[in-house]
Each structure stands twice: as C-alpha cells, then as structure tokens.
Amino acid sequence: MVEEMERDENVFLMGEEVAEYNGAYKVSKGMLDKFGAKRVIDTPISEAAFSGLGIGAATLGLRPIIEFMSWSFTLVCLDQLVNNAANVRYMSGGQFKVPVTFRGGNGIAHQLGATHSHRMESVYARIPGLIVVTPSTPAEAKGLLKSSIRCDDPVIFLENEKMLNDKGDVPDDNNFTLPLGVANVEREGADVTLISYGRPLQRVVRPAVEALAQDHGIDVELIDVRTLRPLDTKTLLNSIAKTHRCVIVDEDWGYCGMGSGILYRIQEPAFDDLDAPIKYVHSDEIPVPYNHYLEEAMMPSVDRIVSAVKEVCYR
Amino acid sequence: QKDKDKLINGYRCHGHSLALGMSPRACFAELFGKSTGCSKGKGGSMHFFDASVGNCGGHGIVGGHLPLGLGLAFAQAYQKTGGVTFCLFGDGAINQGTHNEALNMASLMKAPVIWIVENNGVAMGTQVARHSADKDLAERGSGYNMPHRNIDGNDVDTVIAEMTEAANRARAGEGPSYLVANTYRFRGHSMSDAMAYRSKEEAEAAKLRDPITLYSARLKQKGIVSDEQIETMLEEVAAQVSEATAQAEADPNPPLDDRFNDVLAEQYPYQPE
Numbered sequence: 001m002v003e004e005m006e007r008d009e010n011v012f013l014m015g016e017e018v019a020e021y022n023g024a025y026k027v028s029k030g031m032l033d034k035f036g037a038k039r040v041i042d043t044p045i046s047e048a049a050f051s052g053l054g055i056g057a058a059t060l061g062l063r064p065i066i067e068f069m070s071w072s073f074t075l076v077c078l079d080q081l082v083n084n085a086a087n088v089r090y091m092s093g094g095q096f097k098v099p100v101t102f103r104g105g106n107g108i109a110h111q112l113g114a115t116h117s118h119r120m121e122s123v124y125a126r127i128p129g130l131i132v133v134t135p136s137t138p139a140e141a142k143g144l145l146k147s148s149i150r151c152d153d154p155v156i157f158l159e160n161e162k163m164l165n166d167k168g169d170v171p172d173d174n175n176f177t178l179p180l181g182v183a184n185v186e187r188e189g190a191d192v193t194l195i196s197y198g199r200p201l202q203r204v205v206r207p208a209v210e211a212l213a214q215d216h217g218i219d220v221e222l223i224d225v226r227t228l229r230p231l232d233t234k235t236l237l238n239s240i241a242k243t244h245r246c247v248i249v250d251e252d253w254g255y256c257g258m259g260s261g262i263l264y265r266i267q268e269p270a271f272d273d274l275d276a277p278i279k280y281v282h283s284d285e286i287p288v289p290y291n292h293y294l295e296e297a298m299m300p301s302v303d304r305i306v307s308a309v310k311e312v313c314y315r
Numbered sequence: 316q317k318d319k320d321k322l323i324n325g326y327r328c329h330g331h332s333l334a335l336g337m338s339p340r341a342c343f344a345e346l347f348g349k350s351t352g353c354s355k356g357k358g359g360s361m362h363f364f365d366a367s368v369g370n371c372g373g374h375g376i377v378g379g380h381l382p383l384g385l386g387l388a389f390a391q392a393y394q395k396t397g398g399v400t401f402c403l404f405g406d407g408a409i410n411q412g413t414h415n416e417a418l419n420m421a422s423l424m425k426a427p428v429i430w431i432v433e434n435n436g437v438a439m440g441t442q443v444a445r446h447s448a449d450k451d452l453a454e455r456g457s458g459y460n461m462p463h464r465n466i467d468g469n470d471v472d473t474v475i476a477e478m479t480e481a482a483n484r485a486r487a488g489e490g491p492s493y494l495v496a497n498t499y500r501f502r503g504h505s506m507s508d509a510m511a512y513r514s515k516e517e518a519e520a521a522k523l524r525d526p527i528t529l530y531s532a533r534l535k536q537k538g539i540v541s542d543e544q545i546e547t548m549l550e551e552v553a554a555q556v557s558e559a560t561a562q563a564e565a566d567p568n569p570p571l572d573d574r575f576n577d578v579l580a581e582q583y584p585y586q587p588e
Contacts, residue, residue, distance in 0.1 A: 012393070038393070044423070049416035052382020053389050059371060060321070060390035076412075079379050088383075092364035092372065093355030094577035128578050150587040152580035181583035230583045 001028070001065060003174050004149045005035055008063060011149060012039040014050055015067030015104075024069045025105070025164055047077040051102065055084045055154070058100040063149060068104035071158060072118040085154040086129030101148045103157035106134070107199050107251055110162060111295060114287035119251055121198075122258040124156040125228040131180055132228040134158040134198035138168040143178030144226065151180060160199040183232040185239065189221035192245040192309055195236060195262060197225040200251045200300060208249075208305035216306065218313060228258060233265050237273075240266065244275040245312040249300050254282040276312040281305055319398030320482070321369045321391070323384045325405055326361035327433070328373030335368040339555055343563035350569040357569075357577065377438075378404065378411025381430075385417045388428035388491075399427040399485040401478070407438025409455045410446060418493065422459045427485035429478065430456070430493045433468060435500035440512045456493025468496025471530045501525065 005011045012035075017024045019032040019042040032040040043050040047068065054064035068074055074081060081102065088096050107119040125132045131153050135141040141159070148155035187209060196205040201224055212218040221239050225231070240246050246266070248259040259280040267278055284298040317336075324331050332342055337353055345352030346360050354364050361375040371387055374380035384402030391398040408414060409432060421428050432455070438446050449455070456463025462484070466477045474496060481492035499521040503510050510518070522528070534540045540548075 044416075044419060046416035046420055048413045049382045049385060049420045052379075052413070052417070053386035053420065056323075056371070056383035056386020056388075057390040057393070058386070059383075060387055060394070062390050062393060079376055080382060083376050083379055084374075084383060088372065089580065090577050091354055091358040091362040092366070092577075093352070093357050095354075095364050095366040096371070097580045099580075131579075131583075147585065147587055151585055177587050179584045179586035180581075181585060232584070 001145070001149075002031060002034065004065075004146055005031075005039060007174070010061060011063045011065065012041065013065045013067065014041040014043060014054065016043055016045060016069050018042060018067050023067075025161060027164065028067070047073050048080055051077045052080040052084060054100045054102070055080060055088065055098055058098045058154070059088060059096040064100045065149060066100060066102045068102060070116055071104055071106040071120040072116050074102075074120060075118065078123070081124065081130070081154075081156070082127055086127045090129060097152045098154045099152045101145070101155045101157055103145070103148075103159060105161040105164075106158035107160050108283075108288055108295065108299060109160065111290055111292055112288075113290045117288035119253075119258070119283075121158055121228050121250075122252055122256060122261060125258060125261060127229075130154055130156055130229060132156045132158065133180060133226065134228060135226070136163075136198050136201040136224050138166055139170045140178060140184075140224075140226065142170050143176050144180065147177045147180050150177070155180075158198060160202075163199060163202055166202065178226070181227045181230045181232055183235040184224045184226055185221065185235065186224045187220065187222040189219040189243070191219045191221075191243060192247060192313055193221045193223060193236070193239040193243045194247050194249065194305075194309065195223045195225060196249040197228065200249050204300055204302050204305060205249050208302045208309070211302055211306055212309055216310065216315065218309060218315070220309065225262070231262065231265055233269070236262070236266050237269055240270045241273045244273055246270070246274070246278045247281060247305070247308045247312055248278065249281045249305055251283050251299050253285045254280060255285060257282050276314065279308040279312050281308045316398065317369070319369075319391070319396045321371050321387045321398060321400045322403070323371040323380050323387060323400065324373060324403040325377060325380060325408060326373060326375045327405065328361070328363045328370075331403065332363045332365065332370055332373070335365070335370050337363070337365045337368055337370065339559035340562045340566075341365070343559050344566050347563050347566070348568065349563055349566040350573070351563070351566040355569060355573070355577070378408040378413045380404070381408070381411075381413045381417035384428055384430075385421050385426055388421065388426035388485075389424065391427055392424075392488075397486060399429060399482050401429050401431060403431045403433055405438065406432060406434040406436070406443055406452060407441075407446065408432075409452065410438075414455070418456065418459045418461075418491070421491040422461045425488060425490035427488070428491045429481040429485060430491060432493070432495040434495050434497050437500060437504075437512070439504045440508070442512065452495045453493070456495070459493070461491050461493055463493035463495075465495045465497055468498035469524050469526045469529055471526055472533070498526075499524065
C-alpha cells in the first residue's frame with residue numbers, strides 16, 4: 001500500500017481505525033505519519049457510507065483502498081458493493097470506471113463466533129462486474145494487491161486475520177506485480193489435482209499435500225486459484241487433463257459455496273478426462289461455533305482432505 | 316458551475332437530466348432501451364448517466380446513492396477541483412440507514428455536497444405522516460452540525476437562491492447543507508399507480524402551485540415575457556418532445572452482442588505494465 005501511495009497521488013487508504021490507531025490489525029502502521037490525514041483516513045463505523053464513498057470517488061478518478069475490519073461487516077453494505085461498485089460501469093454504458101480496492105480479513109479467524117466468521121467469497125465471486133482476489137502467501141499478498149490497486153475495475157481483496165503474521169520471501173521490487181485472473185500451479189504432481197485458495201490453502205491444504213506424499217505416496221498437483229473471479233478455468237482443466245482426478249477444498253459452506261461454483265465451471269469440460277467424480281471438501285453447514293474444538297471440527301482438516309483425495313484415487 | 320460540479324440523484328432522474336442539458340432524444344432512447352440512449356440502453360428509466368454534463372446517475376435503490384454522492388464530493392475536495400456535488404433524493408430515502416451514515420460523514424469531513432430532499436409528500440404510496448416520526452423533514456438534517464431547512468421547492472427563484480448559497484458554502488470549504496425542497500408529485504409513482512391514497516381535489520389544488528405555472532405568472536407580472544411568448548415556448552417544447560420521441564422510437568436496439576460489453580474496464584488476465 002505504501003509503495004502504491006508513493007507511486008500515485010490518487011491512491012488513498014480509508015477505513016475504521018486505519019489512521020490514528022495504526023490499523024485494527026496494524027496493517028497500516030505508520031502510514032498516517034508518512035502520508036498525513038488527507039490520504040490515510042479514519043471513518044466512523046459506517047460501512048455503507050465509506051464503501052460507497054470509495055466507489056463514488058473512484059468514478060471521478062481516485063484509486064481508493066477501502067479497508068473493512070472484517071469482510072463479515074460488509075453484510076451491512078452489500079448494496080454498495082453489489083449494486084453500485086459492480087453495476088455503475090454497466091448501467092452507464094461504460095462511461096465510468098470504478099478503480100477501487102476493498103480489502104480486509106475474510107473467513108474464519110479464531111473463536112470470533114458466527115457473526116465475525118463469514119466467508120464472503122461466494123457472495124462476491126458470483127457478481128459480474130467485480131474482481132475477487134485472495135492471496136495465500138506474503139509474496140502473493142504484495143503482488144496481487146499492487147495489481148488490484150492499479151486495475152481499473154472494483155476489486156474484492158480477501159485477506160485473513162490469521163495470515164497477517166505469516167512470513168515468506170517477498171520481492172523488494174516496487175514494480176513486483178502478479179496477474180489477476182491467473183491461477184498458480186504451486187506444486188506439480190501426477191496423481192490428483194487439488195484446488196484451493198487463501199486461508200484453507202495455508203492452514204490445511206499444504207500440510208495435507210505433504211502428508212499425502214509422505215504417508216500415502218500420492219503425488220498431488222496443487223493449484224492456488226488466487227483469483228476467484230474471473231476464474232482461470234484453463235489452468236484447472238489442463239491439470240485435470242493430466243491427473244484425471246480432482247478435489248476442491250475451501251472453508252465455505254458446501255451448498256452454493258465457492259467450491260460449488262468452481263465445480264460448476266469445470267465438471268462439464270473435464271468430464272471425459274475424469275476417472276472419478278470431483279470431491280468438494282468444505283465446512284459443516286452450521287453457524288460458526290465459538291468453542292475452539294467445535295470451530296476446528298466444522299472446518300476441513302488434514303484428515304478430511306486426505307480421505308477425499310484417497311477416495312478419488314480409489315485408495 | 317457546469318465544468319466542475321456534479322449531480323447524482325435517485326431514480327426520479329429525468330427532469331434533472333434535461334436540466335443539465337442532456338438531449339431529450341438520448342433520454343427517450345434510454346427509456347425505450349435503445350442503443351442511442353444516454354446509458355446505451357443498459358440503464359433504463361432509473362439510471363440516466365451522462366459524464367459529459369456531470370450527471371453521475373440516476374440510481375435505482377432508494378438511498379443507495381447517498382454514499383456515492385459523498386464520494387463524488389470527497390474526490391472534488393481531494394483533487395481541489397473547486398466543484399461541488401448536488402445529491403438529490405426523495406422523502407422516502409430519509410428513512411434509509413445510508414442517509415444517517417452519509418450525512419454524518421459528509422459533515423465530519425466538510426465534504427462539498429448539498430443534500431437535497433425532494434419532498435413530494437409521499438414515498439410511493441406512504442405519506443410523510445405515516446413514514447416519518449417528525450413531519451418537519453428539515454429536522455432530519457439536525458444533529459449533523461450543518462445548516463438544514465425547508466424551502467419552497469416549487470419556486471424557481473427560491474431554489475436558485477438557496478442552491479447558490481449552499482454551493483458557495485460548500486465551495487468555500489464550510490461543508491454540506493441539507494435542504495428540504497417541498498413539492499408535489501403530480502403523477503402516480505409509476506404507470507400502474509391508481510393514486511387511491513389521495514383525493515382528486517388535493518391533486519388539482521397542488522397543480523395550481525406547479526413550478527412552471529408559478530414562474531410563468533411571475534415573469535409575466537414583471538413584464539419579462541408575454542402570454543404569446545409563453546405559448547410559443549410551450550409549442551416549441553411540445554415539438555421538441557414529439558421529435559425526440561419519434562427519433563428515439565426509430566432508433567435501433569443495441570446489437571445482442573453488446574450485452575457483454577461495459578461489464579469490466581480491463582482485459583483479463585490483467586497485469587500492470
């Protein structure tokens with residue numbers, strides 16, 4: 001964010017506690033001191049007003065970064081994102097661009113209870129006019145966020161509170177960007193295609209891939225979707241054409257969940273390549289419980305993923 | 316100021332669009348969904364846009380555009396354009412949560428926006444007395460530390476004077492104003508509205524205070540225009556409307572493939588240079 005704000009005067013950061021508090025999760029630490037109150041702006045608890053502000057300001061040429069303390073809170077301003085951010089360009093016959101980036105923590109963090117643990121990706125990924133991005137490593141967070149800020153379309157950028165302390169190699173280059181709309185084959189493998197993204201990928205999928213290789217001799221091709229809309233179906237299908245088996249993992253609810261949407265896009269074109277039905281590993285269909293053990297139990301685990309992979313491999 | 320001010324409104328956006336100088340043909344064509352429409356037939360009656368005259372939309376969700384109006388004003392201040400934003404909405408919109416959120420933030424930030432409630436006395440079919448706990452709608456602008464008052468929305472001179480004062484204030488960096496322009500809705504909410512919620516007498520009485528009637532009488536009284544001139548103007552406008560309607564009717568529908576255009580600004584995969 002700092003690099004992009006240094007690069008372009010039109011970029012500013014707005015949200016709850018982003019300035020004087022230095023960020024609810026310290027993401028914007030030091031930015032108020034660096035850029036001043038004109039460009040790092042605290043807001044009242046008014047998600048509809050400040051998300052809509054970002055959209056309106058974007059139509060006049062600014063590039064707002066709007067931070068939500070939690071994507072769960074966007075349920076109170078869904079109208080702004082779905083009706084305004086996504087539709088203004090279309091409804092005006094292409095007269096206005098909406099280069100705004102909305103970012104913040106998405107999904108299940110830890111013991112925040114049902115209201116603060118929504119996985120909003122399937123809500124936004126189904127909306128034409130929006131771009132939905134979700135990083136799974138620190139380097140991706142940098143490269144994808146920079147592309148999102150420079151992109152002329154409204155971007156829903158889904159982070160996760162539990163990933164903010166992740167460490168990893170991040171290129172120093174101010175111009176390091178990653179493409180939007182391109183999935184990353186993170187590990188090549190011969191036996192089965194595993195599709196995931198964001199927090200579940202970091203939390204359970206990578207450990208499951210290790211376990212499958214070491215304990216079960218199954219060589220997984222792991223794909224990090226990175227952009228949930230537009231979906232890079234080509235990369236997914238190319239992989240399935242090679243492995244003939246596929247498992248999708250997310251932390252959404254299954255019915256109408258993100259994985260269901262991915263499944264809808266790939267099952268027909270992949271049908272002839274498949275040696276087994278595609279499996280979808282998702283969370284239990286209950287509100288997210290507060291208790292640590294209940295919360296853990298509702299989500300995909302390494303065991304659940306290993307079982308699903310073994311199942312599609314008929315092992 | 317035409318070159319820098321912006322206007323954003325709810326779905327009752329036809330009059331404002333014409334007042335901003337949009338062509339009647341483009342407006343009718345949009346109503347008919349034609350490719351020559353001001354939104355290329357993709358917006359419709361509730362969504363008239365024309366960036367070239369500062370019309371940032373017609374917006375269909377009641378109250379949904381108030382945050383956008385705040386954003387336009389924010390951008391004007393950020394970029395120091397010297398422009399202001401006129402954000403219009405009906406009395407129905409004051410009961411949406413966005414009304415509270417946007418008014419409060421605008422005043423906190425001293426955003427150059429003028430909030431204009433077009434109070435026609437009825438939110439679709441629900442009269443003000445049945446939808447607002449306080450019938451004095453100017454009071455809805457209280458608590459935000461900004462000027463808030465009722466004005467006669469049917470009096471052209473009053474509206475010009477009040478808007479000018481509010482715009483000057485906004486331009487000077489003194490922040491937003493809240494003006495309740497009291498008026499009347501001479502027709503139904505929509506084509507299917509039989510207006511059972513009000514009497515014919517009430518509607519007839521209100522027509523005597525039609526802004527055009529009032530203003531022509533004043534101009535005549537001051538000797539600025541004659542009856543003949545008014546008659547000529549009415550005929551000219553009627554002819555313009557007929558011509559625009561006929562043109563728009565004859566205009567083509569958008570090609571079917573055009574439905575896929577204007578969804579996104581970038582090509583994907585997208586990567587900055």
